[in-house]
Amino acid sequence: MKIPLPEHKKLVHQMSLDVRWGDMDAMGHVNNAVYFRYMESVRIAWMTAVGADPQPRGEGPVIVNAFCSFLRQIEYPARLLLKLYVSDPARTTFETWTTIEREDQPGVLYAEGGATTIWVDFPKQKAMPLPDWMREAVS
Incomplete structure (x- = not known):
């Protein structure tokens, strides 16, 4: 089942990887769990680019x-092309969406997925409001 991306999503990052x-896996195709690693790779690359590296003491x-x-x-x-979109900023959360294509077949989706991200105060182990700079990045 194809999950439709929200119309109001914003493309924020893309990258290629081999x-x-x-x-x-044993069936000769990319293992399902690896798709989550691919989505993590593009999400972390974007978060690093906008300065959203987790601070274990922060x-x-x-x-x-x-x-x-x-x-x-x-x-x-x-060689894959991963595109990362963001949407739906709320008080403490926002959504990320990823599409995966082969570079030699532009526009043909091989997978799509997403993740709900929450902003956390790590020492307190509690959700906290998105910082203004992050809200701006995802709006």
Whole structure:
């Protein structure tokens, strides 16, 4: 089932990466769990670019929910294009959405997924309001 991305999403980052031989499973295609690593890679690259690195003694982002729709099998070798979108900033959370394509087949989705991110005060182990600069990045 294809999950529709919200109309009001904002493209914030994209990156390419190569499928590694070890990403495949016994069936000869990329293992389902690896798709979550791909989505994590583009999400972390963007968060680092905007200065949202988690500070263990401070605050930062935590994923509280993640999902993926597997639309087509990906096999080695392949170079992937991952696009990261953001949407729906709330008091303490925002949504991220990722699409995965093969670079040699632009516009053909192989997977799409997302994650709900919550902003956390790590020492207190409590949600806290999104900082203004982060709210601006996801609005």
